[in-house]
Amino acid sequence: MTEAKRRELMDEIEDQIRTIGVLTSGGDAPGMNAAIRAVVRTGLSKGFKVRGIRRGYHGLLKEEIIDLSARDVSDTIQRGGTILQTARCQSMRTEEGQQKAAAICKKYGIDALVVIGGDGSFAGAQKLANLGVKVIGLPGTIDLDIACTDYTIGFDTAVNTAMEAIDKVRDTSTSHERCSIIEVMGRDAGYLALWCGIANGAERILMPEEHDYDEAALVEDIMECKRRGKKNYIIINAEGIGDTMNMAKRLEEATGIETRATIIGHMQRGGSPTCKDRVYASTMGAMAVELLANGKYNRVVGYSNGEFVDYDINEALSMKKHISNFQYDISKMLAI
Numbered sequence: 001m002t003e004a005k006r007r008e009l010m011d012e013i014e015d016q017i018r019t020i021g022v023l024t025s026g027g028d029a030p031g032m033n034a035a036i037r038a039v040v041r042t043g044l045s046k047g048f049k050v051r052g053i054r055r056g057y058h059g060l061l062k063e064e065i066i067d068l069s070a071r072d073v074s075d076t077i078q079r080g081g082t083i084l085q086t087a088r089c090q091s092m093r094t095e096e097g098q099q100k101a102a103a104i105c106k107k108y109g110i111d112a113l114v115v116i117g118g119d120g121s122f123a124g125a126q127k128l129a130n131l132g133v134k135v136i137g138l139p140g141t142i143d144l145d146i147a148c149t150d151y152t153i154g155f156d157t158a159v160n161t162a163m164e165a166i167d168k169v170r171d172t173s174t175s176h177e178r179c180s181i182i183e184v185m186g187r188d189a190g191y192l193a194l195w196c197g198i199a200n201g202a203e204r205i206l207m208p209e210e211h212d213y214d215e216a217a218l219v220e221d222i223m224e225c226k227r228r229g230k231k232n233y234i235i236i237n238a239e240g241i242g243d244t245m246n247m248a249k250r251l252e253e254a255t256g257i258e259t260r261a262t263i264i265g266h267m268q269r270g271g272s273p274t275c276k277d278r279v280y281a282s283t284m285g286a287m288a289v290e291l292l293a294n295g296k297y298n299r300v301v302g303y304s305n306g307e308f309v310d311y312d313i314n315e316a317l318s319m320k321k322h323i324s325n326f327q328y329d330i331s332k333m334l335a336i
């Protein structure tokens with residue numbers, strides 16, 4: 001065998017993936033367990049060893065690493081939250097932390113890491129990729145704010161949870177002929193607010209993307225709707241706008257119409273995942289392993305134009321997403 005051939009073979013062996021790690025990071029999202037389960041079971045079926053990292057990057061830096069068997073993920077597909085726990089980790093934002101994380105992956109023989117989380121978690125994965133860890137990102141966030149995908153694990157469950165809660169508020173709001181301002185999650189993104197606004201037939205949607213809302217115009221609109229015979233006035237306010245309690249007081253004072261505030265809060269992040277979240281998360285988890293088995297890595301899995309797709313992680317992170325102006329505009333028309 002020539003020296004060149006021997007080196008080529010050695011490189012191939014070095015490049016081979018034997019062990020896949022999986023972690024969840026950032027805010028948890030219903031369906032993450034379905035994705036973990038799919039990574040574990042597809043991985044084992046294809047002959048890989050699978051290791052779970054607990055508490056996201058924080059746990060990676062603390063070496064909280066466990067072996068995962070097919071039975072370890074039994075009875076998890078229907079559960080909300082994440083069986084691996086999740087965390088936010090400041091150290092991972094530093095070069096020192098990133099190098100330590102890459103070294104720990106090497107120490108535990110983790111050749112490839114599946115990161116289930118949002119954009120921030122993908123940024124961490126990108127840093128690991130630059131340090132030689134093979135990574136796959138799976139979009140997991142209730143916020144739907146990942147540019148390369150029309151679907152994120154957890155959004156469907158969260159938006160349905162919020163919608164059902166808002167329906168209940170509407171019942172009492174109508175009975176009392178009140179104005180209701182209801183805060184949904186989304187610090188930087190208005191997708192939950194927009195979808196609930198349309199699904200619940202809200203009169204007004206306030207989103208971080210349209211921050212310059214005019215409160216005087218809002219007061220005028222509430223009064224006008226009352227004159228037109230509306231029995232209630234529902235405002236969906238995204239967490240990123242906030243100030244929900246004070247806004248309710250100000251609106252009541254300005255309109256003379258009883259106004260109540262409801263903050264739905266973290267119940268939107270929990271609960272048993274919907275069928276869609278279970279199926280899509282399972283598909284994405286299996287796809288992550290398929291990609292690795294086919295020698296593809298440093299990719300992010302997404303769902304676009306009705307198909308599951310994958311992008312180079314750098315390309316995925318450079319993409320931009322904009323809330324649909326069309327949907328925002330029709331939400332106003334549908335509320336006349």
Ligand code: ADP
Nearest residue numbers: 026027088089092093117118119120121123124
């Ligand atoms: P999400 O993944 O849902 O967007 P965060 O933005 O909170 O959630 O990010 C989750 C974690 O990912 C952070 O706590 C941090 O450990 C890591 N992370 C975020 N941004 C970066 C970055 N620029 N570089 C390295 N790691 C990052």
Ligand code: F6P
Nearest residue numbers: 027028141142143185186187239
């Ligand atoms: O997971 C996304 C999200 O729910 C955002 O909508 C929200 O702003 C944020 O996480 C809140 O996270 P936490 O309460 O865990 O800090």
